[in-house]
Amino acid sequence: MTHYGTEMSRRLFLASTGATLAALHPFSARAQAGQAHLRIMETTDLHVHVWPYDYYGDRPVDTVGLARTAAHIADIRAEATNSMLIDNGDFLQGNPMGDYIAYERGMKAGDLHPVIAAMNAVGFDASTLGNHEFNYGLDFLEKTLARAEFPVVSANVVKERGSDPTKDTTLIKPYIILDRELTDGTGQTHPIRVGLIGFVPPQIMLWDRRHLEGNVTTRDIVETARAYVPEMREAGADIIIALSHSGIGSADETEGLENASVPLAAVDGIDALLTGHSHLVFPSPTYADYAAVDAEKGLIHGKPATMGGFWGSHLGVIDLMLEREGGEWRVVTSAVETRPISKRNEDRSVTALVESEQSVLDATQADHEATLDYVRRAVGKTAAPLHSYFALVADDPSVQIVSIAQKWYIAEMMKGTEYEGLPILSAAAPFKAGGRGGPDYYTDVPAGDVAIKNVADLYLYPNTVRAVKVTGAQVKDWLERSAGMFNQVTPGTQDQPLLNGEFPSYNFDVIDGVTYQIDLSQPSKYDPKGGPLNPDANRIVNLAYNGQPVTDDMEFVIATNNYRASGGGAFPGADGSTTIFEAPDTNRDVIVRYIVEQGTIEPAADANWSFAPLADTSVVFETGPKAADYVDQVKGAVIEPAGDGADGFALFRLKL
Numbered sequence: 001m002t003h004y005g006t007e008m009s010r011r012l013f014l015a016s017t018g019a020t021l022a023a024l025h026p027f028s029a030r031a032q033a034g035q036a037h038l039r040i041m042e043t044t045d046l047h048v049h050v051w052p053y054d055y056y057g058d059r060p061v062d063t064v065g066l067a068r069t070a071a072h073i074a075d076i077r078a079e080a081t082n083s084m085l086i087d088n089g090d091f092l093q094g095n096p097m098g099d100y101i102a103y104e105r106g107m108k109a110g111d112l113h114p115v116i117a118a119m120n121a122v123g124f125d126a127s128t129l130g131n132h133e134f135n136y137g138l139d140f141l142e143k144t145l146a147r148a149e150f151p152v153v154s155a156n157v158v159k160e161r162g163s164d165p166t167k168d169t170t171l172i173k174p175y176i177i178l179d180r181e182l183t184d185g186t187g188q189t190h191p192i193r194v195g196l197i198g199f200v201p202p203q204i205m206l207w208d209r210r211h212l213e214g215n216v217t218t219r220d221i222v223e224t225a226r227a228y229v230p231e232m233r234e235a236g237a238d239i240i241i242a243l244s245h246s247g248i249g250s251a252d253e254t255e256g257l258e259n260a261s262v263p264l265a266a267v268d269g270i271d272a273l274l275t276g277h278s279h280l281v282f283p284s285p286t287y288a289d290y291a292a293v294d295a296e297k298g299l300i301h302g303k304p305a306t307m308g309g310f311w312g313s314h315l316g317v318i319d320l321m322l323e324r325e326g327g328e329w330r331v332v333t334s335a336v337e338t339r340p341i342s343k344r345n346e347d348r349s350v351t352a353l354v355e356s357e358q359s360v361l362d363a364t365q366a367d368h369e370a371t372l373d374y375v376r377r378a379v380g381k382t383a384a385p386l387h388s389y390f391a392l393v394a395d396d397p398s399v400q401i402v403s404i405a406q407k408w409y410i411a412e413m414m415k416g417t418e419y420e421g422l423p424i425l426s427a428a429a430p431f432k433a434g435g436r437g438g439p440d441y442y443t444d445v446p447a448g449d450v451a452i453k454n455v456a457d458l459y460l461y462p463n464t465v466r467a468v469k470v471t472g473a474q475v476k477d478w479l480e481r482s483a484g485m486f487n488q489v490t491p492g493t494q495d496q497p498l499l500n501g502e503f504p505s506y507n508f509d510v511i512d513g514v515t516y517q518i519d520l521s522q523p524s525k526y527d528p529k530g531g532p533l534n535p536d537a538n539r540i541v542n543l544a545y546n547g548q549p550v551t552d553d554m555e556f557v558i559a560t561n562n563y564r565a566s567g568g569g570a571f572p573g574a575d576g577s578t579t580i581f582e583a584p585d586t587n588r589d590v591i592v593r594y595i596v597e598q599g600t601i602e603p604a605a606d607a608n609w610s611f612a613p614l615a616d617t618s619v620v621f622e623t624g625p626k627a628a629d630y631v632d633q634v635k636g637a638v639i640e641p642a643g644d645g646a647d648g649f650a651l652f653r654l655k656l
Helices: 007-017 066-079 096-105 114-122 138-145 221-234 261-265 358-375 397-413 452-458 472-485 587-598 625-629
Strands: 035-043 083-087 126-128 157-160 175-183 189-199 239-244 272-275 303-308 314-325 328-340 342-344 350-352 378-382 424-428 448-451 464-471 510-512 515-518 540-545 555-561 579-586 609-611 618-623 638-644 650-655
Touching: 035 066, 035 175, 035 189, 035 272, 035 303, 066 083, 066 114, 066 314, 066 358, 096 114, 096 358, 096 452, 114 358, 126 189, 126 239, 175 221, 189 221, 221 239, 221 261, 239 261, 261 272, 261 303, 272 314, 303 328, 358 452, 378 587, 397 424, 397 452, 397 464, 397 510, 397 555, 397 579, 397 587, 448 452, 452 587, 464 472, 464 587, 472 510, 472 515, 472 540, 472 555, 579 587, 625 650
Parallel strands: 035 083, 083 126, 189 239, 239 272, 272 303, 424 555, 515 609
Antiparallel strands: 035 314, 175 189, 303 314, 314 328, 342 350, 378 448, 424 510, 464 555, 464 579, 515 540, 618 650, 638 650
8 A cells, every 4th residue: 555645646545535636736737927836734633643543442543643644744745846734733632642641651851752753753844732732731731842843832821911912921932933935836936934823722721720720821812813913914924824723613703712713714914724623624514504614615704724633534735826926925815625544435444545654653653552551451350341332322331430430539538528428429421422533432341351441441531530519409400401412302203313413422411329311302401512592491300319309409519520620511510619629630540440449340320310201202313333232231221223324323213
C-alpha cells in the first residue's frame, strides 16, 4: 500500500472519495503574475492520537492517528507551491498515551511529550490551545509547550486583565505574524505576513476550575478578536487566520459563547477560520441549516472555514487565491475541502485511504510501547461483561460500576463530617455510547481480567471525584435534565425514534441509589444544552428512595465529578455552590482502587430506572452491532433487533 504520493495513487484516492483532480489544484494552474495560491492545512482535536491504534481496545485501527493524517500533509506539500500547516488545539489529552505521560511518566523540565514530538516531526507552522490542554494543569502545559518547534498562540486566556484585551497579560502569545514567501503564477516570489490568532472556549474556567482559578481568567472570544485584529493589521499582517478552538453554532453573538465561530467570522479583518471543538467535519451537510453558513462551499459569513474532524480523522484544507496589489495581499477567492484518512464501506468495514508516515511513528515509538505496557496491567477481575451498548436505554453494567465505585469512595470520605448519615447517591453517565464516535465506540470488557486499559475505557476523562449536597427537588430536576436524551413519543404508535441526536451521552446521568421511571409521553423539561424548554413538564415519575417517595425537602449527597459539580452540562443542583467535597483523586483511580479491593467485581445492573409503560408503543434506537451478543441480558427492558441502522450502526426496538 502506498500513501498516494504518486500521480496514479492520487487518482486512486480521488476515485475512492469522489473528488476530482481539479479539487486538488483549484487555483495553482490559474495563478497569474501577482497572484498566488496558498493552501492552509488544519488538524484539530488530535487528543494525543498519534498512532493508528485504539489503546482501549488494544488493537490497530485505520480511523485515527496523526501519523496517517501526515500522509495527506506530505501529498499537499508535494503538490502545492505554497502551503502552511496549523493545529487547532486539543492535542494534549484524550487517550491513554496522554494519561500515561501525565500520571505515570510525568513531565520534568526539558522532557519531550510524544504528541509534541509527533507534531515536530510533521512540521507544524503553528498551533493554538484547546480546552483540554488545561486538564493536567498549567505547569504540565508549560513544560509540554517548551519543546514545541512551532509557536502556540491563544488570545483569551489571561494572567492579568487590562483595560481592554490588548492590555492583558496573556498566558501565552495572543497572536503571531509569520513572515513567509509566496511564489506567484509566473514563478516570482513575494513576501507575505500571515497573522495567526487563537481562541479557546471561556468555559475552561468552569471545566478546569481546580487548575485555573486564581491563576488565569478568560475573555469572550469575539470581544477579544475585535480588539486584537486591528492591532495585527497595524503590525503588518497581510492576511489574518483565526484559530478558533470553538464550534460552529449560533450566529447570534452572546457574551461567553462556547461555540462562537460564526460571530467570530463576522469580525472585520479576519480572512479565514480554522474551527474545531465539536469533533465534526466542515464543510458538510451537518451545517446545512445554520445561519450565515454555506455548508457546501465551506464559508461562514462569506469567509472560508474548515473543521478537520477529530483524532486525525480528516485534514481540513483551505485554498486561498491571493492577489498582490500596491504591495498588499488580498483574498480574491477560496475553496475548502476535507480529506479523510479512511472510509466506511457498505458492509461496515473500514478501508484505509493512506498509510502512516514512518517518521511520525519513529518519533513516538518508545512512548507508544510504554503506553501499551501501562494499559495492559491487570488490576482485578469482573464476573460479568462490562459493556455500554444499551447504556442509553436501560440500566447498564458499565455505568453501574462507575456509580458503585464513586459511592463507595464518597461514603468513606463523608465519615466524621457533618454530612455523615445523609443518603449517598451516585451520578454517572456513559461516555462511550456511539454517536459521533461511530458504531465501534462502546465500552466492551469481557468477563475475566480487568486491566487499566479497561478502566480507562469505562471512564474516558481525567476528572476528579466531587460530592454535592442537594434536595429531593434538585434530584428530580437533575434527572429531568438527563431525560432530555429522549424524544417525546406518541402512545399507541410503533417504532418512533427514541434518542435525541443533539444530546451528548456524557450528559445522560443515571443516578444510582434511587428508583425512578421516565414517562416518554411527556415533553422534555430542558433543551439539549440545559436551558428551560417546558417548565411544567414531568418526565420523572415514581422517584423513590428505599421504597419511599422522594419529597422536595429531602437532603442527599451525590457523588459525581468535577465537571458536573462545577456546572458542566447545566444540571440543577450542580453549579459549584452545592459542592461539599473536592477529592484529590481521579474517578479512574477510584474505580481502580475499588476493583483492587474487591478482587472480583460483579457489575450486574439492578434496573433502578426504566421507562414508564405505554400500551402498544415501541421506539427504535441505534447502537453498535455487537449489542446483539447482549440483548438477552438487559434488565428492565424488552429489546429486540430491528435491522440495520445508518453508517454501520445496528437498529434495535424497545417495547414500552
